[in-house]
Amino acid sequence: MHILLVEDDPQVLETVCDYLSLKGHEVDCAYNGRSAITLLEQARFDLIILDVMMPKLSGTETAKVVRQQLHLNTPIIFLTARDTLEDKLEGFAVGGDDYLTKPFALPELEVRIDAIQKRCNGTTQNTAIQLGSLRYYVDEEYAETQSERFSLPVTQHQILKLLLSASPNFVSKDALINSIWPDNVPDSDAFRSHLYNLRKTLKKNVANVEIITEVGRGYRIVESSA
Missing domain, CATH: 1.10.10.10 (Winged helix-like DNA-binding domain superfamily/Winged helix DNA-binding domain)
Known part of the structure; x- marks a missing residue:
């Protein structure tokens, strides 16, 4: 999969990027929502992994732009330390497909990516x-x-x-x-x-x-x- 990873913590971004690359994914990275939007305007991605608490443009604000302005249906997995029910409901309300709280195990992220990939492959009409x-x-x-x-x-x-x-x-x-x-x-x-x-x-x-x-x-x- 071609994945866009958006994370403002350099250590988390590097760790996740290296892990997903080793698993065979093509990964592009952005440190904030504005940079992510620029990349999304330039290329097609199969999945967006999106931190919530970021400078310049938060993850939820970025997701709103993806859905409402860019009109993309690219699956979004939120990564965040915010774990209340209200936070999760907001993530799904703005167009998220999954919500993984920090700290998380990298194999769990991979399993969630696989689940989204299988779901998309199974439901796409390929018109x-x-x-x-x-x-x-x-x-x-x-x-x-x-x-x-x-x-x-x-x-x-x-x-x-x-x-x-x-x-x-x-x-x-x-x-x-x-x-x-x-x-x-x-x-x-x-x-x-x-x-x-x-x-x-x-x-x-x-x-x-x-x-x-x-x-x-x-x-x-x-x-x-x-």
């Missing part, structure tokens, strides 16, 4: 949208061609998903922006930047799929003749 040589897995949020899988930042994933779901119809610029940023609409330059980078990635990885623009109608993704 895919096919267009040309591009195959996009809706539930797992990744794209691949016949030869390889390629990664996209979170916002580009959302644009691609919306365009593929609507294809061959057009999606207006306003509809795309309002779907991706319902509460915090960016300026037009930010949207154009994400769209430009998505087009570059598709051109690099998928020979026969392109996003076209029509003034007054918006954008659509189509199979090209290339």
Whole structure:
């Protein structure tokens, strides 16, 4: 699994990271919630292990951003010394999938990771949208061609998903922006930047799929003749 470990205690972070790496997981680390959000905008993770009491952005605040702003369903395991019933209920209320109190045994963390992995594998429908040589897995949020899988930042994933779901119809610029940023609409330059980078990635990885623009109608993704 590709795991994002978010922990402000360097000793705990190093110990957990080393253990999970030895167990065969790919682990990226962040020391606070803001750094975690940046990483989540840049790459796809299978699991987030999230400390609660952190500077800059707490674990619960980070989880709210993950669920409400990034719209990710990535499983979250909270790690924390806060062990009251109220703390646990708050963790689940903001989108946590499991809650492990400190101090904890590393094998117990591994068992909980395995349980989440089995549950996700068992419940994922693996719905895919096919267009040309591009195959996009809706539930797992990744794209691949016949030869390889390629990664996209979170916002580009959302644009691609919306365009593929609507294809061959057009999606207006306003509809795309309002779907991706319902509460915090960016300026037009930010949207154009994400769209430009998505087009570059598709051109690099998928020979026969392109996003076209029509003034007054918006954008659509189509199979090209290339």
